[in-house]
Amino acid sequence: MDGIALVALTEEEFNRRAPQAGSTLYAQLEIWKAARHETWRPAPWSEQEQTSPKPAPPGLPSADDMSDDEDSESVSASAAGAGSGVSAGGKAKSGSTHIHLWQFLKELLASPQVHGSAIRWLDRSNGVFKIEDSVRVARLWGKRKNRPAMNYDKLSRSIRQYYKKGIMKKTERSQRLVYQFCHPYCL
DNA sequence: TAGAAGGACACGG
DNA sequence: CCGTGTCCTTCTA
Numbered sequence: 084m085d086g087i088a089l090v091a092l093t094e095e096e097f098n099r100r101a102p103q104a105g106s107t108l109y110a111q112l113e114i115w116k117a118a119r120h121e122t123w124r125p126a127p128w129s130e131q132e133q134t135s136p137k138p139a140p141p142g143l144p145s146a147d148d149m150s151d152d153e154d155s156e157s158v159s160a161s162a163a164g165a166g167s168g169v170s171a172g173g174k175a176k177s178g179s180t181h182i183h184l185w186q187f188l189k190e191l192l193a194s195p196q197v198h199g200s201a202i203r204w205l206d207r208s209n210g211v212f213k214i215e216d217s218v219r220v221a222r223l224w225g226k227r228k229n230r231p232a233m234n235y236d237k238l239s240r241s242i243r244q245y246y247k248k249g250i251m252k253k254t255e256r257s258q259r260l261v262y263q264f265c266h267p268y269c270l
Numbered sequence: 271t272a273g274a275a276g277g278a279c280a281c282g283g
Numbered sequence: 284c285c286g287t288g289t290c291c292t293t294c295t296a
Contacts, residue, residue, distance in 0.1 A: 272295105272296095274294080275293085276291105276293095277291085279290090280288080280290100281288075281289095282285105282286100282288105
């Protein structure tokens, strides 16, 4: 299967081909789709280029916190590629059902020019990252989940649950605000 | 003092 | 039922 066909697969089709990992793989594909037009060189399989102007460079010298509203992440790539319309209903649900915290963190990590001052990779190949601004990351997470009372204490508790689940692991010599993804999740 | 670790329970899709 | 969200205690840099 080539990239065009892969990108056209629905979550249900992923689950059919890989019942134990379909949702995870599909969620990862969504992250790549969302991060496709970044500082990365456009991959040879990316066809459509958005000529939309960039919103604005990260405004550093702002005294108070700015009202950052960058939600428009509807990856509705309605690809008319491989004829595999197994999805019956046709509900154009943008994105996955409910984003998981680890997916959200990777989403932020995929846009360093937007969130690099809040969260960034320390060792990308090993999945090590650092939260530079815990308040801001927690606020963004709360906004995404519609949880106004979210804070870093609660967010970090959820991250710690990932240790038992094998999604993240403790770094060798632990530093504050530094976490590490486990193997498939850091890709 | 902020964060790390993790138990306990609530909640909601 | 699972993935948190919430709250709390204890420990540590």
